[in-house]
Amino acid sequence: LRLVAVLRAVLEGEKAAVLKRDHHLPLSFHRRQEELKFSVGLQRLQHRVREIQALRDNEGTGRDGAPQELPTLILEAVKELEAVKQQVLKRIQIWKRQQQLAGNGAIFEENLAPLQKRCEDLVEVYFQLQQQAMAASAELGPELLPRLLERLSELLSSLVKR
Numbered sequence: 001l002r003l004v005a006v007l008r009a010v011l012e013g014e015k016a017a018v019l020k021r022d023h024h025l026p027l028s029f030h031r032r033q034e035e036l037k038f039s040v041g042l043q044r045l046q047h048r049v050r051e052i053q054a055l056r057d058n059e060g061t062g063r064d065g066a067p068q069e070l071p072t073l074i075l076e077a078v079k080e081l082e083a084v085k086q087q088v089l090k091r092i093q094i095w096k097r098q099q100q101l102a103g104n105g106a107i108f109e110e111n112l113a114p115l116q117k118r119c120e121d122l123v124e125v126y127f128q129l130q131q132q133a134m135a136a137s138a139e140l141g142p143e144l145l146p147r148l149l150e151r152l153s154e155l156l157s158s159l160v161k162r
Contacts, residue, residue, distance in 0.1 A: 034091065038118060041084040045125050048077040052132045070139045077129055078151060081122075085155055088118050089162050119159065126156055 052073050095115060102108030130152050137145050 034087070035114075038084065038087050038091075041080065041087060042121055042125065045077065045080045045084055048073065048080060049125060049128045049132060052077060052129075052136070056132065056136055070136050071141075071144060074129070074133055074136065074140070074148065077132075078148065078155075081126060081129060081152075082155055084122060084125075085159055088115075088122055088159065091115060091118065092162055122159065123156070126152065 052070065055070055055073060092115065095112075098106070098108050130149070133140065133145065133148055133152070140148060
């Protein structure tokens with residue numbers, strides 16, 4: 001019984017150290033926080049794409065300043081897409097690591113549905129953004145459009161490869 005008491009005390013000490021290192025928050029909190037960050041980033045990105053579409057639609061009605069604003073909006077949307085992609089890639093890396101640790105007996109949630117949903121949502125926004133960039137080719141110009149399309153292509157390629 002003394003041995004069990006000593007082991008229990010050691011394990012409780014290790015548990016306390018892990019919780020202290022992780023800012024006193026359980027793992028589920030960190031996962032939920034990460035999910036919310038992704039959700040907010042994706043919503044911001046979808047809003048940005050709708051904003052680009054609205055700007056392109058209003059351009060035909062003679063709105064002043066649209067040709068100058070459109071390239072800026074598209075470039076900002078690409079930056080946001082890259083940031084959200086990095087969140088997805090980070091989550092994929094965590095999943096891979098958890099899979100490795102499962103070989104040593106760690107708890108592993110094999111459900112890939114949430115990760116797949118993230119990737120599908122990101123690819124959907126990617127295609128919408130690419131479509132908007134192609135539709136705005138006149139405003140983007142012959143120099144910016146190829147660079148932008150190449151950047152988008154690299155973004156999709158890195159997501160698919162991982």
